[in-house]
Amino acid sequence: MVQQKTGILNGIVLEDEVVMTLHELCDVCAVHAGFIAELVDEGVLEPAGVENSQWCFTGVSLHRVRTAKRLHQDLGVNLAGVALALELLDEVRLLRARLDRMAES
Amino acid sequence: MEYKDYYKVMGVERDATQDEIKRAYRKLARKYHPDVSKAADAEARFKEVGEAYEVLKDPEKRAAYDQLGANWKAGQEFNAPPGWDAGFEFSGGGFDSDAGAYSDFFESLFGQFRAGGQGGYSGPGPRGSLHARGGDHHARVLIDLEDAMHGVTRSIKLQVPEVDARGHVTTRERVLNVRIPKGVKQGQHIRLAGQGSPGLGKGKPGDLYLEIEFNPHSIYRVDGRDVYLDVPVTPWEAALGAAIKVPTPAGTVDMKIKPGLANGSKLRLKGRGLPAGSSGNKPGDLYVVLQITLPPAATDKAKEIYRNMQQELDFNPRTRLGV
Numbered sequence: 001m002v003q004q005k006t007g008i009l010n011g012i013v014l015e016d017e018v019v020m021t022l023h024e025l026c027d028v029c030a031v032h033a034g035f036i037a038e039l040v041d042e043g044v045l046e047p048a049g050v051e052n053s054q055w056c057f058t059g060v061s062l063h064r065v066r067t068a069k070r071l072h073q074d075l076g077v078n079l080a081g082v083a084l085a086l087e088l089l090d091e092v093r094l095l096r097a098r099l100d101r102m103a104e105s
Numbered sequence: 106m107e108y109k110d111y112y113k114v115m116g117v118e119r120d121a122t123q124d125e126i127k128r129a130y131r132k133l134a135r136k137y138h139p140d141v142s143k144a145a146d147a148e149a150r151f152k153e154v155g156e157a158y159e160v161l162k163d164p165e166k167r168a169a170y171d172q173l174g175a176n177w178k179a180g181q182e183f184n185a186p187p188g189w190d191a192g193f194e195f196s197g198g199g200f201d202s203d204a205g206a207y208s209d210f211f212e213s214l215f216g217q218f219r220a221g222g223q224g225g226y227s228g229p230g231p232r233g234s235l236h237a238r239g240g241d242h243h244a245r246v247l248i249d250l251e252d253a254m255h256g257v258t259r260s261i262k263l264q265v266p267e268v269d270a271r272g273h274v275t276t277r278e279r280v281l282n283v284r285i286p287k288g289v290k291q292g293q294h295i296r297l298a299g300q301g302s303p304g305l306g307k308g309k310p311g312d313l314y315l316e317i318e319f320n321p322h323s324i325y326r327v328d329g330r331d332v333y334l335d336v337p338v339t340p341w342e343a344a345l346g347a348a349i350k351v352p353t354p355a356g357t358v359d360m361k362i363k364p365g366l367a368n369g370s371k372l373r374l375k376g377r378g379l380p381a382g383s384s385g386n387k388p389g390d391l392y393v394v395l396q397i398t399l400p401p402a403a404t405d406k407a408k409e410i411y412r413n414m415q416q417e418l419d420f421n422p423r424t425r426l427g428v
Contacts, residue, residue, distance in 0.1 A: 008258055008282045011295035011315065016384040018296070028312070030238065063294060067140050074151075075134055089141065093292075096143070101326050101333070 018059035022047075025057050029065045039068055042083040109210045111157035111170065119171070123162070130158040156211050166215060212274060239302035239311035246295075246315045248285055250322045250332070253379055254354050256287035261315070265302075283315065288382035290329055291319045325354065330389025332378040337398040338362065353377045353391050360393065368397040 012018060026033050037052065039045045044064055047055035067089075068082045077085060112119050115129045136142065137150040144150070160166045207215075246259055263279045283297065294314050301311025319327055326333040336351055346364035350357050353374065360374065371392050378389025402408045414420075 008284055009297050009300065010284050011286075011297040013286060013289055013383055014294040014296050014314070015290075016293070016382045016386065027238070028241075059294070059296075070140055071138070074138060074155075076131070085141075097328070101328070 014059035014062060016059065018062065020057045020059075020062070022052055022055045022057070025061060025065060028062060029069060031065065031069055035069070036065065038079050039065065039083075042079050044068060044079075044083045044086060106209045106213060109153075109157070109208060111160050114153050114157040115161060117161075123164070126158070126161045130154065130162070134158075153208075156207050159207075160211070160215070170214070207274075212272075237305040237308040239304040239308060241301045241311040242313045244313070244315055245318055246283075246285065247318050247320050248289075249320050250325055250327060250354055250379075252285060253289050253317075253319070254287065257285050259283055259285055263313075281313070285315075285317070286383055288330075288380045288388075289317045290379065290382070291317060291327060293317050324352065327379070330379040330382075330387075331392060332389060333392045333394060335396050336393050337396045340397055340399065343368070343395060343397050351393055354379070362395070366395055368395060370395045 020028070022033055022036060025036060029036075033052070036045065040047060040055075045057065045061050047057045047061070049055045064086060067086065068079070071077050071082050071085055072079065112121070115121075115126060115133065117125055117129050121129070133154045134151065137144070137147045137154060139148040139151055141147075142151075160170050242263065242265070244261060244263060246261060248257060248259070259282070261281045261283055263281065265277045265279055267275055267277055269275060281297070281300065283295070285295065289295070294316055297313040297315070299310045300313035303310045324334060332354060334351070334353075336349070338347070338349065341347075342349065342362060343366050344364065347362045348359055349362060351360045351374075355377065358374065358377070360372065362372070366372075371394055374391040374393065376388045377391035381388045400407060402411050
């Protein structure tokens with residue numbers, strides 16, 4: 001096993017700092033623009049801007065698209081199902097966090 | 106190398122039909138999908154199931170695997186017999202998932218038919234083209250509440266699967282020193298551009314994503330940027346009001362308590378939660394949750410005071426219960 005060291009890296013916080021165009025989002029997530037457009041239609045993503053060419057996505061979208069892509073590919077869920085799954089997963093996360101807090105106190 | 110019993114992994118009989126195998130796979134994939142399951146071994150199980158399905162869903166691969174015989178036990182020391190696949194024709198290509206996702210056992214049997222790929226479960230990147238963006242990598246970083254207050258530099262060790270020229274998968278360890286900025290929240294992601302897998306041809310390298318997770322704190326609970334703290338108070342402090350000292354992540358502060366507060370009352374200390382993140386959003390608040398704590402009736406003096414209260418106060422805490 002080879003070890004490789006680097007200097008200190010500065011990352012950016014996805015949720016706070018990143019704004020992407022449709023093209024950039026497609027590139028980073030390795031999906032077609034059509035896939036993103038369908039997610040927008042399902043209400044999974046809410047970009048700023050009216051037309052596709054003006055769409056602006058926040059960093060949160062990146063995580064959502066990647067999760068949507070995995071659920072779609074790995075489990076064969078269609079995009080309406082993906083939208084439902086994402087919503088339910090968000091809710092489960094909130095409830096789990098609340099449960100943890102209650103268990104602690 | 107250990108023998109893998111793909112039928113056992115999928116929970117099906119050796120004579121299961123292709124339909125039964127598909128159904129078993131769909132069920133297990135939903136159960137162990139890393140985006141869905143919170144089980145610690147979910148990703149490992151998901152890969153294992155994916156590998157088993159990769160072999161059993163393909164009648165050619167399944168027949169070749171079956172031909173190894175039914176007498177092998179899972180975990181038994183295994184070496185592929187020379188010429189084991191003679192007489193079987195593989196259509197080639199057709200691997201749905203990526204390199205690094207498969208066990209040595211799988212690689213020794215089917216690895217030579219691989220066309221090349223990337224690490225991580227279902228990493229992106231078009232395959233087959235000469236120029237492709239490298240795969241992204243994901244890792245989770247555990248930090249303390251105090252780290253989010255001030256920012257911190259963390260050393261992160263990554264096991265990177267690499268495919269050599271002969272298609273074998275080896276693991277390389279990379280150590281990255283990453284600055285976690287002040288004001289990050291639980292569940293946020295930090296993107297390190299270009300720190301994923303190298304691209305193919307002229308393709309750009311992938312990115313590395315770090316998901317921030319907070320270690321449980323001994324006294325604080327964190328919700329987004331807000332911080333909750335249980336503070337025990339005496340019955341007379343709650344009843345008469347008081348000025349008490351309260352710890353906050355940024356140091357101790359004095360806090361006034363109004364008279365007549367009930368158990369569980371939440372008092373807000375504005376801006377005393379986690380600091381603002383990099384985009385200039387607002388700092389969180391600190392919520393002090395009062396926990397009225399009774400002094401023990403351990404001495405004669407204390408018992409006498411409780412007896413006095415019993416006689417002097419006309420107090421029934423159960424009026425709402427109708428008794």
